[in-house]
Amino acid sequence: MENYTFNSPTLQLEALNVSEASVYPVFLLFLFAYLFLMVANMSIAVLILIDKNLHQPMYLLFCNLPLNDILGNSILMPRLLLDMMKPSSELFISYYECVVQAFTTHMFGTTSLTVLMIMAFDRYVAISNPLRYAAIMTNKMLMKLIASAWGVALVLVGVLLGLTIRLNRCRTLIESPYCDNASLFKLSCESVFINNVYGLTFTVVLFTCSIGSMVITYTKITVVCLTSKSKSLNSKALKTCSTHLVVFLIMMFSALSNITLHRFPQFTDYRKLSRILFHIVPGSLNPIIYGVQSKEIKIFLTKFLESKKVLPLS
Template sequence: MGRILMEYYNKTVVTEFILLGISNYPSAQIVMCVVIFVFYLIILLGNGLMIVLITLSPPLHTPMYFFLSNLSILDVFYTSCTLPQMLLNCFSHRPTISYIRCAIQMYVGLFLGITECFLLAVMAYDRFAAVCRPLHYTLIMSKKLCIQMVTTCWAAALVITLMPLLMQPTQFCGHNTINHFLCELQAFLKLACSDTYLNEIVIMVNSFLVLIVPFFFILLTYGRISLAVLHLRSVKGLSKAFSTCGSHLIVVSIFYGSAISMYLRPQGKSFSDYDKIVTLFYAAVTPMLNPLIYSLRNKDVKGAFWRLIGKKVPE
């Protein structure tokens, strides 16, 4: 391993980080590598197929599938930012990552994760309009509004990401071992020797804005949807409403549940194995489940797939 530390103006500057991951569990390293590889392969194939189907199939050119295509793009970029590094670490007894690559991975991943939080809330509003305002749905969810909502999600995520980036600590007092699979903001801050109290306050406020506010908005939205569904007298209408919203609610539960348990609870002095497992849920499990849930539970997507390969849609 090359030089990790260098002296610059009498200050110790870290140029590389050591990512422990599960390197302290050699027997589990190969198993973890296989699991991550399978997850990543399913994520690329599943989300890639969703993007192709939505792009090439005119019946899927609706607001719901426009948001789904954005979700799939987010998942592909987010996992491509983190999982390849985790795979490389599986083959190293002392995995390292440069300071610059670590910072890029950390803040790009944070930006994409925040964007997904907002996008899931937008998708909940879309489902509310579809179930509670079916006659006015096309007027409410116009193409212009959909583009504006998605653009706002990306822009707001960028602004929120810049706040911890501008306050990033630069002095680590020689500490360069991150007890994690990847460069994660909270694990990164634990290595700083400077005061990170203000950073932690900013992270807590941002976490509230990014996780709690959208999550409660989604809960209120589904509360309104539930009341509307209860007034439906036809079994077919009930079935369609639950089918429309059920898949999105499953994704929301997994994604927000794991993220909230990570960022909105008291933090220890170092990352535990529990923290690493929770990270895997929102970093790998949710992006893998997204295309499976939306495709297996959706007749429109399955129909588009059969038409794409030139076969008759099964009855």
Template structure:
């Protein structure tokens, strides 16, 4: 009683209360989901890396999306599969912090990468004559560096403020570790953390939504002014693809963030939406970009035929 703080390195899990008969189906579903995500994203990465014809600004920026998706899905599934397989009821605090850190890197990185992709399409469609001059290799490297550094700095500040606080609880109920889940274990004033977290979300949302809204409005104006129907159709198709991916991520992510602050939201719905953020975008992104982008689609088919089937 003299020490109210529980600084134990072991956390108690109470998030996958599975009956014995559902353990194998749950393990099978989690493993197959992760294998699909792993296969689709690695195929997209290898296709872009191994084909020099795809070493263009658009695809170099796109390359970061499957890398980011693998970071998020690996952080989730590695722990989930282990818990289901071993029926473990405990987790190391350090492992929880690591999982939360990479999941937040994934969330921030996805928003910034999609914003960078929107900027690239804006230059390509609205300023086609300046595209090669503006989107040089050096400029692309600056954009990619800015994307990752911005995400790392925002998340590092968030976790620096978190790890300075003492804990007095050890039970985890959310499907995965994240900043709000770790804050629920704290028994100190979290006002600064909450304000910093909300400011970080607001900043990324203003930058991402502002850039995407502006660039796509400009693209739409340029498309309707264009007299070439094929150019208009291709540009609109590209924008529609990007918007679908962005809106899916935004809807799932924002609902998860808001649900933490609404007490009357069903915990099962909160869990489902939280896990969906780390399953659906990483699964759909390589399929959408692989099938909707002709250059990538052709290279993927060629890669699968020659490198995989012929090798076997």
């Protein structure tokens, strides 16, 4: 039974629908995934920062993805893992912590797409204008692109949450294992028409820009490759663009699955799981995909491992 108080400082979360026998296996699975995600992304980020051979625009732009994955999951996953070990009657969260969690969640998703958009621009310049690449992708340009990716996400998400926190609350139940914007404004008994309109506009604009930029960029890259007789250029384009495209498709599939399931209340349990996997899956696969595909990263790791070999005792 919901407690209909106004602006309660404490909210209640819905638990994952996991059987008692499956709690510990699911907990261990999520714990392993979280630890792997954090270690893999931290390793990639540190590797790019310390290896001068990786101080290239492509890797410096990509470095924003592991940083975003670390920030997005460090707020969500520890709390989620702790809540899994509690009975559903004890799943409480403060309103302010809930707002922070919602902000972090939306920043994670939005920044992932904006970073992938500027990475697409970088790949287009590298392939269509290889001789002018260094002149175009200067340090100043890199800073502008990175600032725009994070800045646009910050403004869009800031307005999204700003429209929600202005509302008075008459409910306390968050219909999810963690907080997001939709679950927050559903606590209000006031009109949420503006929230729905902005939320829909936000989603449509973000996805249209993301998909549109990819289609335009890769269409132009394909034209360049088809009209070029350079095998090395085509090989480079295939290698770098396939990696970027796979990462983008994984992110889009995770996001669209989450949004689609949100529209079907009968799939509540799948929706809850999908929202968690939205954080875990892209963040876990990104470092693997780039680590396997990147020649420079593989060379660095090989040298590092060789330097750490234990010499035989004399």
